[in-house]
Amino acid sequence: MSQSVVVTRVGEICLVRVDNPPVNALGQELRAGLLEAFDAAEADPAIRALVLLCAGKTFIAGADIKEFGKPPQPPLLPDLIGRLEGGRKPSVAVIHGSALGGGLELALGCHYRIARTDARLGLPEVRLGLLPGAGGTQRLPRLAGVAVALEMIVGGEPISAAEALQYGIVDELFDGDLESAGLAFARSLLARNAGPRRSGEQCAHLDTAVEPQALLEAKRLEVQQRMPGLYSPQRCIDAIEAAVCLPLAEGLRRERELFLQCMASPQRAALIHRFMAERRYARQLDDSGQVSAAAVGQRLAQRYRQELEQLAAEGVDAGQLDAALAAFDMAIGPLRVAAQDCVGQDTADNIDASNGTLVLGEGCLLERPLLALINEGTQLLAEAVVHRPADIDAILTKDFGFAPQRGGPMFCADQLGLGRVLEHIQYWQRRLGEHWAPAPLLQQLVADGRSFADLNGQN
Numbered sequence: 001m002s003q004s005v006v007v008t009r010v011g012e013i014c015l016v017r018v019d020n021p022p023v024n025a026l027g028q029e030l031r032a033g034l035l036e037a038f039d040a041a042e043a044d045p046a047i048r049a050l051v052l053l054c055a056g057k058t059f060i061a062g063a064d065i066k067e068f069g070k071p072p073q074p075p076l077l078p079d080l081i082g083r084l085e086g087g088r089k090p091s092v093a094v095i096h097g098s099a100l101g102g103g104l105e106l107a108l109g110c111h112y113r114i115a116r117t118d119a120r121l122g123l124p125e126v127r128l129g130l131l132p133g134a135g136g137t138q139r140l141p142r143l144a145g146v147a148v149a150l151e152m153i154v155g156g157e158p159i160s161a162a163e164a165l166q167y168g169i170v171d172e173l174f175d176g177d178l179e180s181a182g183l184a185f186a187r188s189l190l191a192r193n194a195g196p197r198r199s200g201e202q203c204a205h206l207d208t209a210v211e212p213q214a215l216l217e218a219k220r221l222e223v224q225q226r227m228p229g230l231y232s233p234q235r236c237i238d239a240i241e242a243a244v245c246l247p248l249a250e251g252l253r254r255e256r257e258l259f260l261q262c263m264a265s266p267q268r269a270a271l272i273h274r275f276m277a278e279r280r281y282a283r284q285l286d287d288s289g290q291v292s293a294a295a296v297g298q299r300l301a302q303r304y305r306q307e308l309e310q311l312a313a314e315g316v317d318a319g320q321l322d323a324a325l326a327a328f329d330m331a332i333g334p335l336r337v338a339a340q341d342c343v344g345q346d347t348a349d350n351i352d353a354s355n356g357t358l359v360l361g362e363g364c365l366l367e368r369p370l371l372a373l374i375n376e377g378t379q380l381l382a383e384a385v386v387h388r389p390a391d392i393d394a395i396l397t398k399d400f401g402f403a404p405q406r407g408g409p410m411f412c413a414d415q416l417g418l419g420r421v422l423e424h425i426q427y428w429q430r431r432l433g434e435h436w437a438p439a440p441l442l443q444q445l446v447a448d449g450r451s452f453a454d455l456n457g458q459n
């Protein structure tokens, strides 16, 4: 049995306790341990109910983000949840802290859910460029209705335990000890002979098919207007639409397809890089860190603007420049010169459709501003103003208008290849002078065949 799953028996009830610090993320070893525990409880004639709860400060906070981008190892989360939901003995999830992403999806696979009053429940995958890919887009609308599902899945914001109760996502709230609450709820189920109640078989909220279609269309429009550059929100809506239109098994297949499309998108890699970068950077921040973040951001913004002004002085049309920034999803902020209307300008040719990176070259208006950021960022690293390339990405995507779904300039540099970045910087050095001299650290990294990701890993 996996070390991250502890199974105990209390009379006729099997307690399955997850213990995988820091946030009980659903990595392969935990999934395997849970599958073994669920199968054993199902096969044991002395067991009549199962209670799933977690040790530490939180319920399961999601799939293990560190596994994304690697070949998936069985058991896959959708299969684990399918097995749990298909079980013949009633199962109860006892939620405290945060039930997020795959963690909430696992709880939805349980037949009943109770939550401590301070718990938060959410499906934040959209913020990582994904959609809930383990049944969340199919089970949540069946339990709570399309409007709630759209809000939670496309918005990505967690809800409180009280809201979850109101929407029918949990059955009861409690305060105090998790185990006692879970056992008491399971005993009450047994006392009234309550069997499994599968989320995937609920359909009260899907019966009125006209209204859901209107809600779906309204959300599509809203997403198109509010987040035009983002890939996964529209796929989230497509998946919820499948819950409205298709039987569960087909809806789950459609969700899987859409999930894999999001997983393969360059925005997913960038957003997960940014998530990790932001959390690591936040941990090292004290008051002086806040000050240095502002100083780093300002120095980079200044170099960036200088390059944009230089381009303007060379006669580049401001509207075209603005359209180039918009095509790279730059927000209006210190990194964007002007908020001009870019209708009618087409700079999408500067973006490689296969991987979303810039196509470097003289025709690419963003080449110089982006290379300037990368070179200056490398210099800041060499001066030890920041510890990791990812810190620069965290600072610029958080407060300086660099699009989160692009990951940050140092992430972009790795995507482009540091060798290519260096060649292009050297080209501009020959053309425009010594203020384009490549940072020595950049030259060193290229000579050693290393990347910024290597530096992130070692610090």
Ligand SMILES: C/C=C/C(=O)SCCNC(=O)CCNC(=O)[C@H](O)C(C)(C)COP(=O)(O)OP(=O)(O)OC[C@H]1O[C@@H](n2cnc3c(N)ncnc32)[C@H](O)[C@@H]1OP(=O)(O)O
Pocket (backbone or CB within 6 Å): 022, 023, 025, 058, 061, 062, 063, 064, 065, 066, 077, 098, 100, 101, 102, 103, 124, 125, 128, 130, 131, 132, 133, 134, 276, 279, 280
């Ligand atoms: C198909 C399914 C897909 C999915 O499930 S996608 C994942 C969905 N889940 C999430 O997006 C949750 C992300 N995590 C959080 O929002 C927060 O975390 C919490 C609210 C759970 C806890 O916040 P706090 O108490 O402030 O802790 P902290 O500093 O954010 O995290 C502690 C350490 O835990 C790592 N971590 C957090 N979530 C995950 C995860 N889902 N997979 C792997 N690691 C995770 C962090 O990076 C960090 O690690 P370090 O201490 O090494 O920096």
